[in-house]
Amino acid sequence: SEELLADVLFSVNSVMGQDIKNTWAVASTGGSSPTSVSLGQVRTLLREAFQVSPEELHGILQEVSRREAANVTLTLKVIEACDLRAKTVRGGSNPFVTIQIPGTSQSHRTRTEPETLSPKWIQEFKMHDLDQKVGHQVSAVKDLKSFSRLVKGTTALAQKHEAHLLGSVQILIKDIRENGINGWYPLYKESVTPEPKERGQIHIEAFVTAAEQGISPNEARKSLDGLIAKLIYHHIKAMSNNNTEEGSLQIPWHGQLTAEANAAIAQHAIILGIPPALQSLSWWLVGSRVPSSDAGWQIKHLRVVQNHLSKGVYDEGEEESLIASFIDWIDSSLLKLRNLKRNFPPNSGVLAKHQLSSLLSWTRLLEENLKGETVPENQIQKIVIITSEVHNFLCEIGTFYSPSLLKEMNIPYFREMYLLITHKLNPCVRPPLINVYNHLENYSEVSIQDNDEKKISTLTLEDGTNLWQLYMNMGRLYKLGLDLPAEVRKESGIHNYHEWFNKAVKRWVDLAKVKAELMIEKAVKLDDFEPIDEYNNFSTSATDVSGIFTDIQIWWQKLEWPDPENSMILMARILEDICSHGMKYSDLLKQKVEAMFSIQTHSDQLIISKQICTGLNNIERIRDELTRMPEKFNVRSLIGTVKNSQTGGEKASENFKTNINTLIEISSENMETKVTEFIEAVIEKMKSTLHHAVIQACDSSSENTLFTEVLEPSLKLLHKNLSDNNFRRFLYRLWEVLIELFHFNVTRNTDKRKASYFNGVYHILNASAKFFSPCEDVGLTKDETHSPEYVHLMELLECLRLSSENLISKYYFERYEEQRLLNSQSKGEVVVRAFFTKAGKLVVEVIMAKDMHLNNEVGSLTSKHGQFGSQNQHVDSYIKVQAMPSEWFPTVREMKTKTMRNSDPAVFEDTFEFELKNDDNGVSSGVLLLTVKDYCLGRSNKFIGECIIPLQELQCIDSSCKHTVPNIYLKVTQPGMECGYSSLRALRLRRGDKVAMNFLRKIQSRLPDTRHKSSGASTVSSDEDKPRSKSPRLLQKIIKS
Template sequence: MSLLDQHRGLFPPNNRQAIYKLDYILRCLQLIDDMPAYSKVCPFHAPMRREIIKVIKQGTKDWYLKVRAITKPTTHSDEEVLQSMVKLTNEINTDIQKALKYYNKLFLSVVNVDYFTVAYKQLEALLYKDMNTGMEDINVTLQAEHSPSASDHDDVTISTSLFELYLALKEFHAFKESLPVSEKSELHMDSYHVWFDPAIKRWFSLARHKAFRRLEKAVELDKVELVHSMVKHSTSAVDATCCFGQIREFYRQLDWPDPVGAYTFVTLVMEDICSGARYYAELMHKKLKAAGYFDDEGQFDITDQLCITLNNIEHVKRSLTSLPESLGFADIERSMQKVYGEVGGQQSHRTLVNMMESANDDMSNKVADVVIVVGKKMEPDIKKFVFHLAWAPDSARTDDAICPLMEYLDNNLKTLNMSLLRANFDKILDEIWNVVLRELKETLDGNLGKESPFYCRLHEALDILEDLFHADGEGLDDEAIQTDDYKYLRETLTLQKATTDELIEQFFLEKPQQQKEETVVNYGTLSVKVYYDNSDSSLHIEVMSGKDLPALDTNGYSDPFVLIELCPSHHFPSCAIEKTSIKKKTLNPLFDETFKFPVAVSQLKQTGACVLFTVMDHDVLARDDVAGEVFLPLADVYGQDRPSIPEGFRAVKQNTVLLIRPEPPKSGPLGVLETRTWDKTAQDFYKKRRALALQCG
């Protein structure tokens, strides 16, 4: 028994002969225990197994006290106390490892004693008592003598030692998993992590302070040059991401056992990393500003510093995207769900994601500040080249007139594409595209009323520029290309370059569509029948009736009649305007009148071809008023594909259409026609439509 008490020193597991001796000693004890004489000669001894357990406990305690004495600190400084605790715990971990790997198998097989459980629980109780006292003193000292923002060498050393101790105790507590299930509950060291809660929080505060200083130094020493075409950021960006990686690694090794505490610490990690990323972007922004980039004076040049600033910020911003996986957002959500339910888990996850997205947005805003200035500084040159494009001689081809602008853009974009990360290049490409669109729009808006060649050139230029910025799918996508300014330019230039006849046709194309969109009967309805008879090459129209027409006379009624006109007039030059008879004092007139227009079937297929029914109110002493209009497209009129319609109107379904009112010309084809003061046809059509709108006013 005396030899067993000192088995750690006498029978080390790395000495095979010593282990053989220990094996024989245990076998002897087992044989003695099996002898009937043992219980007779030593009647007051406990069973042999209990005696062995007692000796293991005593030997473990003696060994622990010896190790504690050896590792005892020589001074009372926090650092030495912590280091002594670390050494003690590490010695115990080594001993427990030996117990589990070597001694336990031997004791179990020979004397049926769970050596590991006996030794572990004895050491666990002893270690807890000393650690509890020591950590209480350390935390009291830290709170009394050190501010949360302290950054001196002692703080760093103490924080490092505390972390070492935490990891050592974490390792010791992990051996608990090798205990039998019945022995795992209610161990003293189950709450070991609570001792480190204030220290860990303090460490994160210190880590943030240290990270900021490291970032400042990294930016200060950063070399403003592109190292290689494949490496478009500089050393400060790498240093920043390494700094954040160390904070993540600390949290990973921490592996905090309490779900609520783990969530608290991961939010601190996120605060440290996200605030560090924001601070880095701010430092790079300030450095670029100090170099004069944001000054209004001076010619714009694409510099390495501009490109590196954007790339560095983007590189650090990208590093944040790995945080959900590296920090285990999903695991934290599941852990919080067990404590606070599904809603609590989702809220915790959302909080962490919001922190990351907020930092992303702030860094993106810094990039946007720089990108906007790129566009602003390029704007004067772009304005100059657009001016030369717009006012080149009429004889000059668009390809030639736009050449200076294309060369300027191409040269700058090539340089930017070579020097910038794709994400940053896309942002600048988008900004320059918007600048080009604004200059084209300003040129267009300031020169309305020009003749078609002016707009044809701008329209062709827009096509060429779109191809440049789209770059066969390698540049901006369709969504980025088709901004509001682009759509305005495309629509306006398409109208402006059209001939007057084409604009009038476009007007008559749009009106039936506008009519279809009407769902409320505001001005009544008109019922008609229309068909085409190939036998006499004529369009047959029957005006049947009106219903719920507006009351335009003081007596509460109207005197309605209908004008029938084939439009546009340049498609039907030989067709006169017809009209029905006047129906007195009624809002629901019955006309039942037919009209015949001799036209070729090909005329019905012309762009914009339609029948315009204008419902008028007859006035004897004043000008007739307009009640409303109906536009009926001719392209699909019944009978065009038949040789004849012998049954006439009986073969045609009645068509009841809502009336709409003429509107004052604001934009679209009418707006363009208004500006063509040099074109009599345009002015006549515009004035006619304007007069109709005024009659409705």
């Protein structure tokens, strides 16, 4: 306190001087005329406010006198002038301004503004008013000191350089120190005439600043806050002595202080260098915390601070202080309203009524602040804040207050507050939503196509927007009331909140359809039809379209529309739009890929590019995506919800299920038709080359040219880049066209050729049939070649030179490489010791397994722990040991460890010996497979994972040295992406190979990506080429049902 007093006294002495008779003119708060206070009066007030004795005050003054004098700076800004007198023959003037302080050597001059009577200078000058050299003299003659402002202009006679006085103005520096100046001042000039002439006005601004060295802006403002608080509470204490009536309202402090207090505050602010905006902030920070301050004054001063805030004059720390004080002020004001009788006693009459009215007025302003907002984005943003606060408030009630009140006093506090608040919230949310919908109607599909989507992005029901956040908040509020009785929920103001967003949802669906079509067009346009990587045979556009479908699916899942019956209509609309997107994508692909197909001029070879194959694979991929849409959108769950609802029923759910299945089936068939049409278009362009090759082969009685130069190049490329299903379609249709060409050629030459010619055609046809059907599982069957329906390529077997056993070995080596990857997902760890002995045995010691994880599906009936199975339960584990491929090691039997129940880690310490030498056939390419399983009584044992050790990496030692063999720590993994194993893709093509098929059946359940795929190749129906009807409108079917 004494330190603050010393700082204030230093400020007062620096501004007013040392003579106690020196005065300071200050306008009393609420008064109209200035009041002069002396230095002695200011010191007396400070002594009383800080409660120090005269002796203590004298000691502090002695300490203050030893401080280094403050550096006071006079800042003067010449802004502009108007209505000046003309001094040139052109009727203008060349004005400039000189600034002088009499008694000092300080002088300044502005630039000259040519030929104008309304010059604008806007120049700032800084003058050290009180420097060390003349400090004593200035203080002695301070009240008499002034500065002159001379406005001069040059004449038109530049050669004489004469300056004429246009006018002058004199202002006391003392006035600038006390209050600062900012305004227009009339110019005057001494004249002998009784009536002075009008000489114009000049706009000037000036203020005095001074900052103590070593004080930060934050410390300076805190020092001013402390002084204001000290003087306010001193003033209130003096006021309270006059209010002695018991039970009456204390006379509020209206923001007024004595002239002495105002002088001390103003002088301390000058020395601290605090501008007016920060002074207003200090008054608010202190005054808003005074309990007896007048509510009207608080609101008035808050508006002043708000005006400064809008101009951005406060920094981040000052804004945080303002927000904290505003929150405290709101809390204290609301606390007053909770006890009207105590805070606004009736016996205080007009005084209490005025305070209550002022307090209620600002609460009304806060409430009407939202109503006055006309911009839809701002309205929704404010409602989001309100709903978030309401949710937090109700959560606190439900978890803290309501249980106690209900238990001890049987008061359903949560129910009453829920009904009250939701009824208040209804008129707050619905009108702005209607305003948003009206605003959205101004945007059409054309505006989106014109790249206007940014203007409506904040008003759409899309993740990340204020409207979406509002919907989420309303959903959370609705869920808070789910535990209330049904009749209570119906009485709430938000029981049908989702209906308020009906137009927003439908609007989003409409916009999403248009935006998706534009994105699909752009994706196809930018696609170069190159496979995205070596493992996938589709290009970027297929990935983009699949991503669009996924985005729509994620939006629908996040929406969680609470009305099951309405969800059927919306989901049907969304799925119908997705299917139409698939058809549009197929049409765009067909148009672009057809343009890529080319035939070399005057050439017998067909040029089928890789891009054509990729285009066909893209259509196939999107068709597969469409077939999985019901699963992704969880249609089955919605059907069950509708079936169990009171308004839905079994009939509505069955109709919906039938309509969805019909939609997906027809869409899939339509896309298959697009593939068939595309293949037909490609082969149609091949006909001329095929026809020429057939004629040449028949004429030469040799099929070599037809096969090697025409068919093989194209079919090889197609087989490598097309899916099996599309390749067989292509072969089948190509075989039909080839037979047609042979038939046409024979018919045309019936009466022109000899028998030897037709004999050659016969052998060529037989060779062609064998070319298209080299065996039953590669190419077309004999029935297909004789009734041209399906097709295949002769070179297929050349791509599969490896035996099935070698492919199995290759698969396990691929799994071994995958097992060694650092980022492969671990399902546990197995510790073993394995080695060959010189006696011709393979010894495997299974020591332990730990950190085992099961892939249980939560809630599934097959879960080991029932419907609510956990992922971290213990397992009944055992390990199976075998050498693979098993066909290479017929003497090595499969061995199993004992089962360790509910153990992790599971310690086995089982040792197995196999009759196998390290140089036997197959060891160099064989592996040791350890399969970890979970034993399930009465059910199939569950596969946890497996680990592989190449046999060639095991060392061969003497039996006596087995203790020197180190332990092997193996990561337990499961097969990853199916497309990552080239060996499996090759094995699947060997459908007649028992070894391959047995192996595939054995590992099929271990491949998570193939569980849901149907086995076997689909066949083409006999009416494939018939035109198919379009998908029915689901909305019409559902409405009819």
